[in-house]
Amino acid sequence: MKMLIISDSFIIKEAISSLFINNFKTSKVKSIESINDIGLETLNTYDVVFMETNNETLEDLDKVAESKQINSNLKVVVLDHSKNETVCTKAIKQGVDGYITNLENEEDFIYIIKKIISGSKFYDGQSIQKALNHNFDKTHSHLTKRENEVMMEVAKGLSNRDIAISLKITEYTVKKHISSILDKLSMKNRQDIIIYVKDKNIHN
Incomplete structure (x- = not known):
């Protein structure tokens, strides 16, 4: 090594x-x-x-x-x-x-x-929680209404196709919204979104 x-x-x-x-x-x-x-x-x-x-x-x-x-x-x-x-x-x-x-x-x-x-x-543990909480609290309010809707659908474990059907939008639009959500919340993947929604106890 x-x-x-x-x-x-x-x-x-x-x-x-x-x-x-x-x-x-x-x-x-x-x-x-x-x-x-x-x-x-x-x-x-x-x-x-x-x-x-x-x-x-x-x-x-x-x-x-x-x-x-x-x-x-x-x-x-x-x-x-x-x-x-x-x-x-x-x-x-x-x-x-x-x-x-x-x-x-x-x-x-x-x-x-x-x-x-x-x-x-x-x-x-303490440093990462402080950093993530600060970042989440600062950016969550900047999500658009549609981004919030997509975030909640992602948190349900739905695929892009299922989200598109549920919200009556295209899969391409779903991908764009997810990309924007990940960027605004400094997340890496869908799993981070699911954890975030559960941790913050966010509901529709």
């Missing part, structure tokens, strides 16, 4: 390198200060990317996400000490495998990394 650590902190790079060398079967651990210090082709050769991120380095997430699209096996872990809602939301949208806000407990960290390597995702 090849590990890449991205951080401008010497202490972070040394600590994470030590943790991986001592607890995981790593063939290579490399540390760099910025994503700009490595090319996309080289980035794609790593199995795990651990990156310290803040509001000033958000663009780095875009570059790593691009690499993740090419190498689907790449695991990306983001460390955000600031617990920034913008960073958290961006990380989720980019499909990172882990979002953590501290390194206080070595055993917990090792457990989290093992889960991520095995295929699970881990997001810091």
Whole structure:
């Protein structure tokens, strides 16, 4: 397993390198200060990317996400000490495998990394809930009447065809509305809509 650590902190790079060398079967651990210090082709050769991120380095997430699209096996872990809602939301949208806000407990960290390597995702509970609630509360009111209707039909588990029949619109229009809903609520898929409607206990 090849590990890449991205951080401008010497202490972070040394600590994470030590943790991986001592607890995981790593063939290579490399540390760099910025994503700009490595090319996309080289980035794609790593199995795990651990990156310290803040509001000033958000663009780095875009570059790593691009690499993740090419190498689907790449695991990306983001460390955000600031617990920034913008960073958290961006990380989720980019499909990172882990979002953590501290390194206080070595055993917990090792457990989290093992889960991520095995295929699970881990997001810091309090930070992600705060970010998602803030985002949902801010954007839900901006849905149009028709988008709300489509959202409720999606929450029932209906297909685009069934929604089109129910609302007497075309499937193309349904797709456009769903795309708009996902964008406004910063969601990734229909399952997110279903969870959101149930969590907010929204009714027609």
